[in-house]
Amino acid sequence: PKISEAEFVVMKVVWEKNPITANEIVSRLQDSSDWNPKTIKTFISRLLKKGAIKYKCVDKAYFYTPAIPKEECQAEEAESFLNRVFDGALMPMLAHFAKSRNLSEAEITALKDILTQEN
16 A cells, blocks of 8 residues: 555554554654644554554454555555656665765675675
């Protein structure tokens, strides 16, 4: 499913701790954002409708879990970003980030290892 930037913030909480109740999600997000509980619950509802999360009712409490793996969602978001910002061209994106960030020696080594791996 296509997940908005705000919904992605909620998904991070659900991926981090699950199962999790709506009140726990609200509590975690109120500490790090200025969203009110009603807004957060709207995002939860949207994610349910999109099939990104699912719930189980236990003793009148709703417990939410991710319906899609974090890695799958990250891959889709990365592909969308690459297509939207760099017209699908990987090299300009890699060059941009390599030049605009101060990469550590460990990061440079890790990138070299990834690039030299056989597919």
